[in-house]
Amino acid sequence: MTTETTATIRPQLDAAEVLATGVDAASQPTVDHTGFSTKRVLNSTSSVPVTEPVFDTIALVAGAKTIDLTALVGTANRAVDGTGLKVQAIKFKNKTGNSTMSFTFGASNPYNLAGSDWKVTLAADQEVMFYLHNTAPDIAAGAKNIDVAGTLVEEFELSVVMG
Numbered sequence: 001m002t003t004e005t006t007a008t009i010r011p012q013l014d015a016a017e018v019l020a021t022g023v024d025a026a027s028q029p030t031v032d033h034t035g036f037s038t039k040r041v042l043n044s045t046s047s048v049p050v051t052e053p054v055f056d057t058i059a060l061v062a063g064a065k066t067i068d069l070t071a072l073v074g075t076a077n078r079a080v081d082g083t084g085l086k087v088q089a090i091k092f093k094n095k096t097g098n099s100t101m102s103f104t105f106g107a108s109n110p111y112n113l114a115g116s117d118w119k120v121t122l123a124a125d126q127e128v129m130f131y132l133h134n135t136a137p138d139i140a141a142g143a144k145n146i147d148v149a150g151t152l153v154e155e156f157e158l159s160v161v162m163g
Contacts, residue, residue, distance in 0.1 A: 049163035085162040093127035099151040106145025
């Protein structure tokens with residue numbers, strides 16, 4: 001376990017519209033759409049605890065990879081075992097120039113991140129993030145794997161915080 005972890009989760013999609021006409025006394029009125037964005041700061045004592053961060057670039061082997069949440073590589077190549085923890089937030093990013101990649105529950109010892117039949121397919125340069133608000137299952141021997149399928153030895157980025 002690390003000494004102390006603080007994770008900032010920002011599910012954010014903002015937009016600004018400049019209205020050409022229709023607003024009195026405004027030469028270029030702007031409407032900022034920021035009200036649905038959120039920011040959460042999590043640590044070991046927050047109601048959604050975070051104690052283990054992992055940020056890694058992972059290569060497929062012959063077009064496949066199993067992410068084992070009990071055998072991750074953390075900062076400075078530290079072994080990270082998520083057993084007994086929950087995934088609080090996770091982000092997958094398919095890197096620029098790659099073929100399509102899919103992320104899903106493991107064929108063996110599946111981690112049901114978003115239910116028992118979840119799957120996300122990402123084209124190159126696409127990314128997806130889940131914020132699970134302490135509702136994901138506990139990581140255990142029978143609930144630990146996420147399978148990734150793609151092409152050859154392409155790489156993806158994994159960001160995950162557990163607690």
